[in-house]
Structure formats: structure tokens, C-alpha cells
Amino acid sequence: MPRASKGRTRRLLLWCAATDRSFEPAVQAGRSVLCGKCIHCGARHVLEEDGTPRTRATVEHIVPRHHGGRDDLDNLAIACARCNFGKGHRLDARRWDDPTLQRVIATLQARRRERMRPPLPGLDLPPPPDADASDDE
Numbered sequence: 001m002p003r004a005s006k007g008r009t010r011r012l013l014l015w016c017a018a019t020d021r022s023f024e025p026a027v028q029a030g031r032s033v034l035c036g037k038c039i040h041c042g043a044r045h046v047l048e049e050d051g052t053p054r055t056r057a058t059v060e061h062i063v064p065r066h067h068g069g070r071d072d073l074d075n076l077a078i079a080c081a082r083c084n085f086g087k088g089h090r091l092d093a094r095r096w097d098d099p100t101l102q103r104v105i106a107t108l109q110a111r112r113r114e115r116m117r118p119p120l121p122g123l124d125l126p127p128p129p130d131a132d133a134s135d136d137e
């Protein structure tokens with residue numbers, strides 16, 4: 001994976017955590033981290049303050065990218081690599097009007113909305129992801 005895109009993932013993860021009320025600041029091994037939950041299964045995830053994941057956290061696109069889902073904060077959430085991959089595999093390839101796909105998207109959107117908060121103060125946040133969504137591959 002090229003460096004720039006890795007930095008981008010870190011930035012998206014950090015923004016997701018900053019705006020997700022399941023993520024709270026904590027100290028782990030003497031370092032400030034953010035601890036929160038997978039949008040699918042609720043498993044615990046830990047990010048460093050620059051967004052580097054200490055767990056297998058990935059950026060979930062609630063509306064899949066190939067169905068036009070954007071890098072907007074309300075379309076992004078943190079998910080286990082396994083949960084994200086599972087959804088991608090089972091669901092994202094379905095037609096847009098597939099009822100199962102629609103149900104999962106609606107559930108995740110509601111959950112993300114419930115967890116949405118203004119960015120956590122005290123973080124050194126980079127520019128928000130949607131400011132330059134055009135640099136996405």
C-alpha cells in the first residue's frame with residue numbers, strides 16, 4: 001500500500017473516532033489513545049492519537065463506494081477488518097435494490113447517527129476527510 005493512502009486511512013480512522021461517541025480518550029502503556037467500538041459487532045478498538053490503529057480497525061463505508069458512497073463522515077465508521085471484509089463480501093456486491101443490503105445500510109446509518117458527536121476536543125485533527133475526497137483512488 002502506498003504511503004499516502006496509508007496516511008489517508010489513518011486520517012479517516014481518526015475522524016471517525018473523533019465523531020463517534022463510543023470512542024473515549026484513554027491511556028494505554030503511557031500513551032494517549034482512543035478506545036471505542038466496531039460499528040458492526042461492538043468489539044473494542046484502539047487508535048493512537050494520530051489515527052494509527054492498535055487493533056485491526058478499518059474504515060467502513062456504510063453506503064459502499066461502488067454504490068456511490070462517499071468519504072463523508074456520516075458514511076464512515078470504524079469496523080473490524082473481519083466485519084468490514086465480511087460485509088464487503090456478502091453484501092456490497094449485491095444490487096442496490098437488494099433488500100438485505102438496504103436493511104444493513106439502514107441499520108448502520110441509524111447506529112452511526114446515534115453515535116455521531118461533534119469532534120472530540122483536545123485532538124490534533126487533520127483537515128476533515130470530505131474536504132479533499134477527490135484525491136481518493
Ligand SMILES: [Zn+2]
Nearest residue numbers: 038041080083
Ligand atoms: Zn466488528
